[in-house]
Amino acid sequence: MNKKIVIIGLGITGISCVNFFLKKGLIPSIIDENFNLNFIKKIPSYVPIHLGSLNKEWILNANLIILSPGISIFHPLLLKAKKKGIEIIGDIELFSRYNKIPVIAITGTNGKSTVVNMLSQIMKKNNFNISIGGNIGYPVLDLLSIKRDFYILEISSFQLETIKKFNVYIALILNISQDHMDRYPLGIKQYRDFKLKIYNNASFCIYNIENKLCYPKFFHKEKKYITFGKVNGQYKLFFDKNMIYLKINNKKILNFSKTKLIGIHNYLNFLAVLAITDILKIPRKISLKKINNYKNMDHILQIIHKENGITWINDSKSTNINSTIVALKYLYKKKKIWLLLGGYDKNCELHLLKQYLKNKNNIIIYCFGISSKKILSLFTKSIRVKTMCEAIKKIIKLVKYGDTVLLSPACSSIDQFKNFKHRGKEFIQLVKKIYQK
Template identity: 35%
Template sequence: MKKKLIVILGGGESGVGAALLAKKNGLKIFLSDSGILLKKYKRILIQNEIPFEEKGHTESIIIQKAIKIIKSPGISSKNSFIKRINFFGIPIQSELEFGKSYLNHSYVISITGSNGKTTTSSIIYQILKREGIDVGIAGNIGRSFSKEIIKKKNVYVLEVSSFQLDDCYSFRSDIAVLLNITKDHLNRYDDIESYMYSKFKIATLQKKEDIFIYNHDDPLIRKGLKKYPIFSNCIPFSIKKELDIGAYIKNNKIFIRNQKNQEICFFNVKDIPLIGDHNLYNIMASLMISEILNIKKESIIPMILKLKPIEHRMEKILKINGVQFINDSKATNVNAVFYALKSINGPVIWIAGGKDKGNDYIELIPLVKEKVKAIICLGMNNEKIINFFKNIIDIILETKSIQKAVYMAYILSFHGDNILLSPACSSFDLFKDYKERGNKFKKEVRKLFSEKI
């Protein structure tokens, strides 16, 4: 039997986008999902006459007829069906790489890191859009790259996850940014080295004419720079030391020193509306991209100084009787929680928990001792968090209800306290995703507010 099908595994945003691009280019395609497709995606597939199946994979079609598999980043390479596909030698490609193969002359800016990807991607997208550049944004931010390619933009800003990079073998960015590497997703990777290898693909797949922007303060990135072959032009940024080239802080101001040894001053750190060191890193990376693309300083500064937190990332919701509620549902790893706690002044009641990703909470101990007065565990299995902090924090409660978590936190609070939802875990035990978790948290806080006024 002659193989002729392109099979797309996974019918979410990424898979449906790949299906639309494949259809537009006259490829014979079949989409298969082990779960139930969302109505909006099913409607798109039917409207575009794209054959699909749900609630399981028909192996006889996929194994016998597929010349290539385009795999959703959410499907692990450890999945038993993926192992069978590998056994039969059918090539697997990421949606990112599939999309890029249909891109001719567009400029690609890719941003990865354990934390800060969405914020940095959003900032640079806004800067370029304001400058009048024909720019699209896609990737892990929730828009399929393949679908955006159909719109034929001049520049693409991509938020790229390690899962997307796993199945990339030639995906190349004109500018690549690596913000940080922390112990994240260790439930999916065998060890930190495997995770580092995935993240560094964003740089190792570049050519000598490309640019790689990286966080000089991150020890794992410095380790990776020595370990992996990188041919692109490497430019660092740091909030800890003045650099010979790149972005740094001096006298409380952000500077960039370019290859001509010119020092450009942007603004005072205190004027930036987004709090925390993590946001300084995100802004510095965005400034460096803007400088490389010759965006005028006068265009960049007003936009940066008007920035607001993205939804679900250190998002201040309401203050009830002097108690500030903060939604940081996007903090799905320990490092994100570290920066959240570090940026808060005053006592914290910390709502944490969810599906653990191999977390090590050691780096949080000093901040938890200093700032946290109580922990409320919100998850199906809270044993790890409870055991880790039980000798540090006197009050640790647990619940499977976000409504109860909000009420418990409020009952424990006093004027001047902060109630912080910053889970350090993924949401998949109780919620569809971090957005649903954050939205339900906000809904319960607003309900509480209406009862208290």
């Protein structure tokens, strides 16, 4: 096999691709637009590397291009390569061509990590031997050397851009709303089209029936379709006075109000999880028992401190408008909310947040980061600061008993932080320092 293989992007995914080919006796060439890369130390000296730009000659003379998720397929040079007939795939597609183990693939704008976490806990409790990978956990190619009953993969739209025949046993789309609009020149329709590719080679397709963007474009006789939703679908919620139940076939089987789950969005997440565990024939008593004690993951509506009647909540995982609206809906009864917004907005329509906040006088906005100017233009009464730290220092002087301080930025963290986890940890540390004085 004398293929000219080019790997573009030398992050964790890129390294896994390099190792994959080297094990097969193939030497790929590596391109990365950055210069300062810690990963170079992990690459053997005989592997060709080009840094600082996309190498036009290498790309246009390749037989196969492996693209890391962070690199857009709409780059002019890649479009030229595609037009020339050069195959461009990502690690997910490469993995699928060699994988023999059933895959449960989960995507959606919000809730992916939570659902993967819920599902993995229930499957482990039922003695399934599983591994988690994709957008969370291991790079998928590293999973090929680990024999399991199932792989659970969290899949982003970026990863779905380059799939062709990604074989999946169960495919789930939780929801679709605006995100990564900077990546998709044709807007949400294009974003949705990539998300829907997860259904292409799936045996079971599970989707949110109340989010029309999640609907498969075509329904095939050989596939099985399962739906969930707030008030519609095979798996749905039932509202009775102040109680919310899980209802299947008109039978109430769980009182969500007595679980540790926070928010209706998490109840919907569990409906999707139960649809999967039912396919796997896991006894419902195991799923229900596990979910009764399930706690939110870090950085998702995480209560980090309570003192003097003031509650501090870290929702740093909210990197888009819809997830911030979910957080505010959960806290709607609170006396006063000091909302920290900002970061890189990914060209999403922040004005959609304005529609939700209309006439809500109990919410005070502090904005920071690249998007702060745009936020200030939408919310003229908001307070613009340079950093999250500056916002916290100002807020601490004004908060009163019964107030809530919420970090739910509606934006990506990449302008001032490494990622949402880094932003959340910084928030926690800043709050701890204040109360330790």
